[in-house]
Amino acid sequence: MAGQSTAWVTTAHMLRRAGFGVTGREVDAALTTDWPSYVDAILGEHPDTDPGAVATPMPTLKPPRPPGKGATPVARKQYNQQLSEQQGLLSDWWLRRMVSVGQPVHEKLTLLWHRLS
Secondary structure (H helix, E strand, C coil), X not given: CCCCCHHHXXXXXXXXXXXXXXCHHXXXXXXXXXXXXXXXXXXXXXXXHCHHHHHCCCCCCCCCCCCCCCCCHHHHHHHHHXXXXXXXXXXXXXXXXXXXCCCXXXXXXXXXXXXXX
């Protein structure tokens, strides 16, 4: 980043923090508008209209039937395995979505709030 202005370096840093990486062109584009307008624009976009989000739809999963009070250990283990498999499918989907979206700020914020809960 030698030779870049302080504004360029700061903008690149903020964009990296708001997403999962940034290109020089994206930094240059962000510098062509004032920062509050740029932030309003990226936060104002509906995340589900992003082409990357459309290309990675959330899987439809049938909830496993919980075992009853008198369930056998095998039935409980099977239920827990089904829950674990579904959690894995959802985690894989979310990771694919995070890297597929063009404007990942919503995914980054979801990740932030997910870790705080």
